[in-house]
Every structure is written in C-alpha cells, then in structure tokens.
Amino acid sequence: MEKIDFSDQYFMKQAFEEAKMALEKDEVPVGAVIVCKKQIIARTHNLTETLNDATAHAEMLAITAAAEYLGGKYLKNCTLYVTLEPCPMCAGALSWAQIGRVVYGLKDEKRGYSLFQPNLLHPKTEVTYGIMEDQASELMVRFFKEKR
Secondary structure (H helix, E strand, C coil): CCCCCCCHHHHHHHHHHHHHHHHHCCCCCCEEEEEECCEEEEEEECCHHHHCCCCCCHHHHHHHHHHHHHCCCCCCCEEEEEEECCCHHHHHHHHHCCCCEEEEEECCCCCCHHHHCCCCCCCCCEEEECCCHHHHHHHHHHHHHHHC
16 A cells, blocks of 8 residues: 655645646636645636636635535644645635645736735744745646637
8 A cells, every 4th residue: 555645735735736727627727635633625727707706716716615524614733735825815725624724736827816915824824835846837737728
C-alpha cells in the first residue's frame, strides 16, 4: 500500500486536479480543496459559466460544501488549498467562515484580495502561498491564450 504524503504539496495537487477539471469545462482553471484533520472534506472548481453565477468561485463552493459536511458554518480547524489567490469576495467569505489556514499557488496580480485589502482574511487565519505556482501559472496562461 502506498503511503500518502499529507503535505501542502499533496493537497495542492488535489486542488490542481480540480483546476484541470474547470479547464475542461471552459471555466477559469481554479481548483480548491478544504482539509480538516488531514482529510479532504470539500473539493471544487470554478463553475461560474456552468451555473451562470458570478459567485460560483471554487472557494465559495468549497466553503459551502465544507460547512455542510461539518454541520456548522465555522471552518476554524480547516485549511483551504486553492490554485489562485482568492479574490476579495472569496477572502471575505473565508473570513466569515473563520478558516484556520489558506494555502494558494499563484498570486492574482489583477484581482487578488491582497491588492485591495491585505487584512481581509480573519486575523487568526494563516496564509501560505507559492505551492505549485508554476503549474497554476501554466494552466492560466493556457486558458487565456485559448480565449484570445
């Protein structure tokens, strides 16, 4: 039996698989997973085009799925792994959910929350970024190249 590496890299790879699914659906390739006690409790990707809903970002869908799984709205003991830096809307929702930690791959130089309100996340939320940044960047470049 293969030993699973429960590292940030492992969980970001899971989010990256979700981002690839978004790409296949012609969605902006962002994927997310939420982990609690080393277990993935939510896995999602962008569905804004599919659902015709501007709020159907991977993070928003993951928050809803994780809260439903846990039976409560607070995600204090959870970590969100997402391939792209959350936008202000998603960061605000993550703050309200009191997520314990956010790990993202690629900084969003145009719409990332840190450009607008760097302190938007809950004060106790830890942030790590740069995990699989190159792969996330390649996926984004590929998506937008095909759009032009």
